[in-house]
Amino acid sequence: MNLNILIAGVGGQGNLFASSILAEYFTNQGHQVLAVETIGAAQRGGSVVSHLRVSDSEMYSPLIPAGKVDILMGFEILEMLRNFQLLSVDGSYLLNDYKEPTVLCNLEMDTYPSDEMITAALQKSGKKGYIIKATECARQIGGSLLTNVVMVGALCQLSPLFHRQEVRQVLAGKSPPKVRDLNLKAFDAGGSLVSGMS
Amino acid sequence: MAKKEYLMGNEAMGRGAVEAGVKVAAGYPGTPASEVLEYASKYPDVHVEWCINEKVALEITMGASLCYTRAMAVMKHNGTNVALDFLMHLNYTGVRGGLVLISGDDPGGISSQNEEDSRIITHLDAHLPVFDPWCPQEAKDMVKAAFKLSEKTELCFVVRPVMRVCHARSPVKLEEIATSSKEPFFEDDRSRFIMSAVREPKAGGVLRPVLRHKWLNEKQMELLQIMADSPFNHEEEGEGSIGLVTCGIGYAYVKEAEEILGKKFPILKLGTLPLPRDKVVKFAGKFDKLVVYEDSEAVVEGLIKELLYDEGIKVAVVGRSGFLPKEGELLTTVVLKSLATLYPELEKLIPETASLDIKIPIRTRTQCIGCAYRSLLHALKLVARKTHGVVAGDIGCYDAGSFLPLELQSTIYCMGSSIPIATGIAYSGSKQPVFAIIGDSTFFHNGVLGLLNAIHNAVDMVVIVCDNRTTAMTGFQPHPGSDTDIGGKPVIAIDIAKLVTAAGATSARVVNPYDIPEVMKALNKAAKEKGVSVIVASSPCYLLARRTGDICFTPRKVSLDPDRCNGCKICIDYFGCPAIRFADEKATIDQATCVECGMCVYVCKRGAIT
Ligand code: SF4
Numbered sequence: 001m002n003l004n005i006l007i008a009g010v011g012g013q014g015n016l017f018a019s020s021i022l023a024e025y026f027t028n029q030g031h032q033v034l035a036v037e038t039i040g041a042a043q044r045g046g047s048v049v050s051h052l053r054v055s056d057s058e059m060y061s062p063l064i065p066a067g068k069v070d071i072l073m074g075f076e077i078l079e080m081l082r083n084f085q086l087l088s089v090d091g092s093y094l095l096n097d098y099k100e101p102t103v104l105c106n107l108e109m110d111t112y113p114s115d116e117m118i119t120a121a122l123q124k125s126g127k128k129g130y131i132i133k134a135t136e137c138a139r140q141i142g143g144s145l146l147t148n149v150v151m152v153g154a155l156c157q158l159s160p161l162f163h164r165q166e167v168r169q170v171l172a173g174k175s176p177p178k179v180r181d182l183n184l185k186a187f188d189a190g191g192s193l194v195s196g197m198s
Numbered sequence: 199m200a201k202k203e204y205l206m207g208n209e210a211m212g213r214g215a216v217e218a219g220v221k222v223a224a225g226y227p228g229t230p231a232s233e234v235l236e237y238a239s240k241y242p243d244v245h246v247e248w249c250i251n252e253k254v255a256l257e258i259t260m261g262a263s264l265c266y267t268r269a270m271a272v273m274k275h276n277g278t279n280v281a282l283d284f285l286m287h288l289n290y291t292g293v294r295g296g297l298v299l300i301s302g303d304d305p306g307g308i309s310s311q312n313e314e315d316s317r318i319i320t321h322l323d324a325h326l327p328v329f330d331p332w333c334p335q336e337a338k339d340m341v342k343a344a345f346k347l348s349e350k351t352e353l354c355f356v357v358r359p360v361m362r363v364c365h366a367r368s369p370v371k372l373e374e375i376a377t378s379s380k381e382p383f384f385e386d387d388r389s390r391f392i393m394s395a396v397r398e399p400k401a402g403g404v405l406r407p408v409l410r411h412k413w414l415n416e417k418q419m420e421l422l423q424i425m426a427d428s429p430f431n432h433e434e435e436g437e438g439s440i441g442l443v444t445c446g447i448g449y450a451y452v453k454e455a456e457e458i459l460g461k462k463f464p465i466l467k468l469g470t471l472p473l474p475r476d477k478v479v480k481f482a483g484k485f486d487k488l489v490v491y492e493d494s495e496a497v498v499e500g501l502i503k504e505l506l507y508d509e510g511i512k513v514a515v516v517g518r519s520g521f522l523p524k525e526g527e528l529l530t531t532v533v534l535k536s537l538a539t540l541y542p543e544l545e546k547l548i549p550e551t552a553s554l555d556i557k558i559p560i561r562t563r564t565q566c567i568g569c570a571y572r573s574l575l576h577a578l579k580l581v582a583r584k585t586h587g588v589v590a591g592d593i594g595c596y597d598a599g600s601f602l603p604l605e606l607q608s609t610i611y612c613m614g615s616s617i618p619i620a621t622g623i624a625y626s627g628s629k630q631p632v633f634a635i636i637g638d639s640t641f642f643h644n645g646v647l648g649l650l651n652a653i654h655n656a657v658d659m660v661v662i663v664c665d666n667r668t669t670a671m672t673g674f675q676p677h678p679g680s681d682t683d684i685g686g687k688p689v690i691a692i693d694i695a696k697l698v699t700a701a702g703a704t705s706a707r708v709v710n711p712y713d714i715p716e717v718m719k720a721l722n723k724a725a726k727e728k729g730v731s732v733i734v735a736s737s738p739c740y741l742l743a744r745r746t747g748d749i750c751f752t753p754r755k756v757s758l759d760p761d762r763c764n765g766c767k768i769c770i771d772y773f774g775c776p777a778i779r780f781a782d783e784k785a786t787i788d789q790a791t792c793v794e795c796g797m798c799v800y801v802c803k804r805g806a807i808t
């Protein structure tokens with residue numbers, strides 16, 4: 001087993017929690033795990049990237065080298081695009097259809113790429129991927145803060161690398177009691193969002 | 199099998215210290231090293247403290263060490279600069295109880311004002327031994343070894359992890375926690391611990407600084423022997439005519455490159471300063487060329503050149519002095535590229551990267567939606583514009599006011615420099631009014647000295663202290679203005695307004711930063727006063743308050759009337775709440791992200807927001 005997952009989003013999207021669930025799951029499965037986050041000023045809406053590496057042999061760099069990302073999870077469109085060049089030749093992406101405008105885009109000093117441009121660029125890249133409305137789904141369940149769990153739920157449905165029920169158990173164990181039920185609901189909803197897609 | 203726990207590098211170092219029986223741990227928060235102390239604070243047997251600044255932290259730990267107690271100081275590289283004055287004396291006196299300094303570096307300046315290699319001041323300057331870990335497990339092992347060796351050699355040991363080691367997470371072996379049997383006790387040794395220019399009768403009247411300097415120099419021999427056998431240095435066999443020397447995180451990237459290329463290179467993995475001289479000489483002798491991979495300055499590269507020159511060995515040594523980029527982080531990509539320069543046939547093995555045909559806007563930092571600093575910065579911007587004033591800035595969440603859209607602060611250097619910079623501007627003869635804006639933690643850290651100096655000299659300026667009672671930027675660590683310590687124990691909160699009043703400030707106005715009219719009034723009055731006028735903008739950090747249930751403001755649902763909005767963009771250019779969006783010549787409020795702080799109501803002069 002050799003797997004590199006990169007989660008790209010903005011501060012406050014619960015990037016770290018998602019990565020820690022996957023890390024615990026893979027550890028339970030008996031694999032080695034190495035992770036790192038770039039958390040420069042994460043609280044204030046900056047970019048946050050989590051690198052998660054899984055292997056059965058020794059790993060060295062906590063950062064996934066360029067061209068070695070197998071699964072790119074984008075919690076926010078721009079942040080996924082920003083890290084897109086790290087994808088490996090046959091890597092794929094799972095994108096949350098959600099835009100967090102940048103300060104400069106708000107000022108009209110920069111333009112957030114249009115949906116058409118994004119779709120065209122992704123298509124041209126030739127990479128396989130899925131686009132889901134995870135934040136919208138999270139809001140329906142109980143709030144945008146559940147986006148991360150919806151995304152993990154979707155990933156576990158799409159990829160054969162996961163035993164869904166076991167990830168669900170890890171999630172239950174790692175969730176604070178107050179939000180456990182909501183988290184599980186979001187996880188299941190994420191699965192339903194993509195069922196039939198893969 | 200030893201128990202393993204999935205730990206962050208910082209936690210692993212905290213764990214290493216606890217296992218080594220550390221009793222006093224002190225520091226000042228700063229990315230990348232903050233979590234070391236947070237981890238240690240979970241153990242009630244250890245006194246853990248966030249100090250006013252790094253120099254004080256190092257001095258406290260030295261005091262503990264004097265009583266044969268194991269102690270640790272933790273800081274980021276900028277903090278090590280602050281502690282340097284003390285470091286340049288404790289190297290002469292040496293220590294008693296094991297003393298370890300963790301100095302976290304940030305190559306690439308990802309979360310810092312500069313990218314600095316603290317091996318330079320700690321090793322080349324202070325001549326202290328330094329360990330440079332490549333992964334969390336080694337970081338933990340090094341901290342443990344450092345305590346032991348510190349006691350053995352009577353020298354403070356430095357562990358210098360870079361950000362990627364501090365923040366990496368991996369399973370780390372847990373071992374038993376040592377219990378110390380030694381009773382803490384202070385005993386005098388004035389010839390050591392009184393650092394002064396006195397003549398030593400016992401040494402024929404030689405001045406003590408020279409004598410202690412000699413002691414430190416003689417210690418280097420002992421260190422060389424220790425490093426010669428250190429498990430943190432080793433050699434790996436491989437193919438090729440070029441020897442790869444790796445230091446700290448450099449090992450991770452070179453090994454990663456090996457995996458990618460499916461090759462084994464001859465590697466000398468180094469983790470200690472001083473260098474294991476014999477190992478280096480033996481390794482170098484096998485090659486025509488050495489490449490040194492280190493973050494971030496050419497420290498080891500320089501030391502190896504010096505060593506080989508002394509030994510008369512002619513081998514080309516290249517690395518960060520120019521063959522590799524002189525700035526920025528060392529990454530696997532950098533290593534791969536360099537290897538392809540050395541062995542062109544490897545070029546085709548470098549992984550292809552995906553490309554995307556789209557322009558991606560950059561993301562700049564701003565305050566959280568609902569943060570009290572946004573209204574404060576807005577008010578200051580209006581007053582500074584009207585008075586043609588200059589605003590000197592400092593380090594903290596409010597520093598984002600220096601970026602677009604506000605572009606308020608005109609200078610930002612290091613902790614506490616805002617007030618002295620403003621003082622100098624006032625002295626320059628420029629007629630512009632001066633303002634300094636500084637956070638509470640930064641104020642205590644070093645800002646207070648500049649303030650006392652300005653008050654004493656009756657400099658005309660307005661100082662705004664952003665008082666949210668926490669060190670928000672680095673993750674809510676307490677500071678001398680907080681009423682609880684790292685463990686939640688009640689402590690005395692120092693009242694900034696009272697402090698500056700006692701010092702003789704012209705005025706000290708405490709305002710609620712959310713109340714824009716009140717802040718404007720205070721600023722306008724202060725700007726007309728002589729001497730130093732202080733405004734303490736006091737309200738809890740909104741992000742923290744949301745977690746603790748503290749209250750910052752009474753929620754107020756706002757709506758924007760598009761007919762009244764004339765597109766003047768004041769709410770964007772002079773305020774910039776990310777919940778306010780602007781498109782097609784009109785502002786709109788994104789209700790999904792708006793937190794109902796109500797500040798924008800005051801910002802829009804057209805009455806479009808109600
Ligand atoms: S963390 Fe606190 S002080 Fe910093 S920007 Fe957010 S609300 Fe403001």
Ligand code: SF4
Pocket residue numbers: 758762763764765766767768769770784785801802803804805806807
């Ligand atoms: S909402 Fe008010 S401040 Fe903002 S653009 Fe419209 S009129 Fe100007």
Ligand code: SF4
Pocket residue numbers: 567568756775776777778787791792793794795796797798799
């Ligand atoms: S839009 Fe107005 S009320 Fe809502 S968070 Fe921003 S400033 Fe506060």
